[in-house]
Amino acid sequence: MNRSAIDLWVGVFVAIGLGALLFLALKVGNLASFSTAQTYQVEARFSNIGGLKVRAPVKSAGVVVGRVAQIRFDNESYEAVAVLTVDSSYKFPRDTSAKILTSGLLGEQYIGLEAGADARMLAGGERMRITQSAVVLENLISQFFFNKAAEGGDAKSAK
């Protein structure tokens, strides 16, 4: 095996290695659609974020338009504040509402944006006024039982 053959093979090796990384980054991952693109940040406050995580997707009409950049707790209003990074190519009216939704029955939680009708658009650093918190399964269940119990009580008293 002479030198230039080794050089050639190592060159090929590294080149296809870089090609594989590029394939992973562009085709498998989402490098092209985000990270380099321009974004702006908006805030949304929720009384309960459930299982929402940082980096969870922000979707509108099912299309991913951004990600949750940060989640913190506001000490004065006792609310959770989620900072959303939204791709600059997507504009939303100021009265757009943010909901915490779950993909599938037990899937990951994400934020769904529902466009409003305001003429003015959301700008970076603004806050979304209309929000809907996560559905917490325990609350749902206890509500269900409470209603059942109430129904049962009504039935008894009607007798």
Added chain:
Amino acid sequence: MADPHIAVIEDLSFAYDRRPVLHGIGLKIPRGKVVAVMGQSGCGKTTLLRIIAAALMPTRGRARVLGRDTGTLDRDGLYALRRRMGMLFQFGALFTDMSVFDNVAFQMREHTNLPEDAIRDLVLLKLEAVGLRGAAQRMPGELSGGMARRVALARAIALDPQLILYDEPFTGLDPIALGVIARLVRQLNDSLGATSIIVTHDVAETLPLVDYVYFMAEGRVIAEGTADQVRRSGVAFVEQFVSGAIDGPVPFHYPAAGYEADLGFAAGA
């Protein structure tokens, strides 16, 4: 240089961990000579060679080699000293992943900035000296034992060393190859103006070849002199060694309890 000796060893002792190997050795290697250090396997002669090569440091005493006290050298000083030495290992120790040519060129490429065509000329010169210029492009695996030893010799003299060390250069060679190597050792020493130290137990080949001999046994020098002086030294061990007698000061039997006792006869009798 004024010093007529290329290596001087004074009252040198050496121990591996706590196992003593050399006891109060003293020897002087005169410039330009071929000197042999002979003795049985395990008498410490290879250890002595490693001390001269500064691969081991003496536990006690001093080794002055090429004007340097090996015990006081740091890494750079050690490497500078070794560039002036060549060593032939017992089985050649050729780099198996390089051709014969690259083996001989190794030190030139590592230590000099010579252009590649100058290196080529030098390598061919060295290979010619051992008669293997034609085998330059062979790999070490394709060589016979004797040829490999000659390549290793060419490699050892690649940078024209002042001191050449040989560790058992004759082991495992057929008589022809052995004769070739023996002649080369003498020839190269004289043509390079170098000094050679041969560590060996091969009496028949070595004695006619060398200028001076040290005999070692159990970590001590027990006899020294020219070949003739040593033959007539009268030391029983040397006589046994030179003539190759089975029994003598070095017993045939490894020390053991009585044979009969071992077989269980003594107690019963």
Added chain:
Amino acid sequence: MLVALRAALIRLGAAVTVGVWRLGYGARFFVYLIVHSGTAFRRFRLTMREIYFAGVLSLIIILVSGLFVGMVLALQGYETLQRYGSSEALGVLVALSLVRELGPVVAGLLFASRAGSAITAEIGLMKATEQLSAMEMMAVDPVARVVAPRFWGGVISMPVLAALFSAMGIFGGYLVGVVLIGVDEGAFWSQMQAAVDVRNDILNGVIKSVVFGVAVTLIAVFEGYDAPPTAEGVSGATTRTVVTSSLAILALDFVLTALMFTGGA
């Protein structure tokens, strides 16, 4: 009873002492290796040669294994996913398993047994045949000239191999999932792209493979350099390389996964 306990304790103590001693020796060797790595980069041709031996010659096994692992993942994943009616998530499953875990880990294990053992055997044999001593006698540091290029060659090859393994695996998943089973191609890729994050998943996978590359190659060169200069010594060292580096990969993988994928993300 007491005697047996004493003997057991002595054995335990000796094992711990030897283990700690070797760990310390290995760490010092590592530092020495890094300090004397200049040659490996100044004369990069030396390292190129080792990339050829460690990387290029491992290509076939890595590509074929990657393809099969991806195909198996797709088959198994489809079985499970379609029960919950979400077979479109197959791309996500294949891609995330490969990029985060299987790519670096399986490529690392294959690398350890293919290239790691070869490195150990080569250095061990060079030691046994006194080639390293000869080099030392020629005033050439064998760590700088022999060990460092092999180390860096391995460290450079490993992430490349892991990336190729993952890419090939995803291609295998695509073959089975889309071409063979008939999962919708658009959903396969788009769900994958939506779920796989470049920094969190791909970059972390690459970091893992670099760490594994360092660990495996370090173990390989150390075992070779430290091998007793005999036939049994070298063969024992080769076995130890494969065993130790496989364990190291799995243990490090756990640690790295815990650090990367649990906190906050």
